[in-house]
Amino acid sequence: MVQLITILISAYAAFLSTAVFAWNIYNAQSDRGKIRVHASFGYLVGGGASSDVQLIFEFTNVGKKPVQFTNFDGTFYKRYVRDGKWAFVITTRGIPLKLEPGDRHFEYFNNTKIIDERVKDIMAYDSLGNKYRLSRKVLKRLKSEVKSL
Numbered sequence: 001m002v003q004l005i006t007i008l009i010s011a012y013a014a015f016l017s018t019a020v021f022a023w024n025i026y027n028a029q030s031d032r033g034k035i036r037v038h039a040s041f042g043y044l045v046g047g048g049a050s051s052d053v054q055l056i057f058e059f060t061n062v063g064k065k066p067v068q069f070t071n072f073d074g075t076f077y078k079r080y081v082r083d084g085k086w087a088f089v090i091t092t093r094g095i096p097l098k099l100e101p102g103d104r105h106f107e108y109f110n111n112t113k114i115i116d117e118r119v120k121d122i123m124a125y126d127s128l129g130n131k132y133r134l135s136r137k138v139l140k141r142l143k144s145e146v147k148s149l
Contacts, residue, residue: 033067033099035132036060037124039115041145044108053149055109055142059124061099068127069105070096080118090114096127112149115142 038058044051061067073089092107099105122134 034063
């Protein structure tokens with residue numbers, strides 16, 4: 001009977017230590033900065049006048065640590081590739097910048113033709129080279145909205 005209790009306690013201890021080890025690995029992986037990318041069309045309103053339709057990108061740090069947001073770009077579908085040009089870089093004055101947890105950064109573009117049927121992905125990058133994609137659902141919605149503009 002004593003041996004059964006000893007075996008049960010050691011099995012419980014082994015299970016508990018394995019669970020704690022897995023939890024520590026999970027926390028180490030998720031304890032970093034992460035950028036969420038969102039985009040929409042809208043108007044800039046200020047000073048009593050509104051602008052033309054703008055393409056608005058929103059970048060939010062939804063992680064637990066600061067992240068250095070370095071650039072964002074896009075890629076084309078293979079059938080639209082000409083002369084080996086399969087990607088495009090979107091240049092702005094506000095990037096690179098450091099996003100603290102919960103911080104947001106907006107980029108506005110007058111050229112709504114950035115989004116067309118050739119665009120496959122739009123991605124943001126941090127200083128470690130991690131990619132953060134605009135969701136395909138949002139990109140699909142933008143492609144349908146740009147046709148009606």
